[in-house]
Amino acid sequence: MPQRRSHVAPSAAQTELATALTALRGALDAPVEFPAGVIAEAEAAKASEPDLDLRDVPFATLDPEGSRDLDQAFHLERSGSGFTVRYAIADVPGFVTPGGAVDAEARRRGQTLYAADGSIPLHPRVLSEDRASLLAAVDRPALVWTFALDSDGTVSDHRLERALIRSRAQLDYVSAQQSLERGEDGPWSLLPEIGGLRIALEQQRGGASLNLPDEEVVQTADGSYGIERRHPLPIEEWNAQLSLMTGMAAAEMMLDARIGVLRTMPQPDEPSFDAFRHQTEALGRPWTAGRYGDYLRELDRTDPMTLPILEAAATLFRGAGYVVFDGAAPTDAEQAAIGAPYAHTTAPLRRLVDRWSLAICLAVSNGEDAPAWARDSLAELPALMQESGQRASRLNSATINAVEAALLTPLVGSVVNATVVELRGERATIQIAEPAVTASAPIPSGATPGDVVALHVVRADIARGEVEFAL
8 A cells, every 4th residue: 555754864953853853752742661569569460361272273462563462362254144353352350459559550540651762552462562451472361352253244143251261363554454365364364354344334333444544653663754644554454353343242241230330422413514514525526425434445445536535524523522321321422423323342451441341341241240340440530531632643743743843954945846635714724745744724715625735945943843834
């Protein structure tokens, strides 16, 4: 799939950038190191005793290359005219003592943060990248979801159990996609079929996948930083459907039990839809009929106008939050982009809330009451996740801004061409192809989304993460 990568070569600008990125951590209160007591408790932690031994099932993981915090492993097989999907999740609830030092520190952090020069983990690495991680060729405790799927991909039955597993392979997206394209058999073989069926069901529900290109700050072996943009591979989208299916099952289970935590998002309102329609008309690709999810799915990913349309569609995907309930189901439980109730439950190594979802679902699956610690602390979760989400957003935005300023430093005083993505009064969001930079800039009168404009690079301040353009 197309990708673009721009790097800042080691130089004075690179040194200034490294200093700026280091300063971001302190400004965001995002410490890398864990207190000694947290490390000691993590090293001494013992997993809960598994109920099943599933080490004979050939699970595999599928993640970005080089990942160590492996939350999920899968096994897919045909079953009559349908399928059996096993989805193993790292048993973080079995390692973390409620009210203990690891628990308290995880609540303070909320989620793993991904900085330009490495991650700032939610849990000590002895857990998140070793003993609780579903690494290949070692025995690991896991919470295993088993799904029975009909021939059209519909879930007819599901259950959750605590088990001991042994992953056979650690796959990465690029290599697995290449193996699929060569027609090779492997753990991935049924992913296109099952993932495709689940995508079709999502379409029937009225769900919509935005699938914007990933924008990530990367660091190379020579120490330089840059921004990489790439479109998700097909295998990533199929794999994501396994996680979505699990999150929907968890939501259903908690709603039936009338206790839990959901990830919700309201349907866009009519003014938002109207604004998006006007933007698609301005880009020459009008959305005139049907559901917006169908329109987004049918966009040609090779069309240069598609990216500005997807950027504009991001305004429809707003208002996501967490809703907790105990005793009565919430009145509005749906996650509009998915088209169904949904819960975060497949990334407990990297996201705090998933530990609660898993613990509650395991109890419900076993016919037991939700754990007292989970019930007593449910009300705290939305605020904890909102705070950590804001911290992650600030870190990501500030990091990208600093790197973009460094990329543009050598071009101060010169002219660059940029594509108008979104109009904002007399200014616009613009995208420069090389170096890969997205920023705000003034635009000529009459310019519309999709137009290419010439801009003068006036200033690039790495420490502040600011760039300035003029016509």
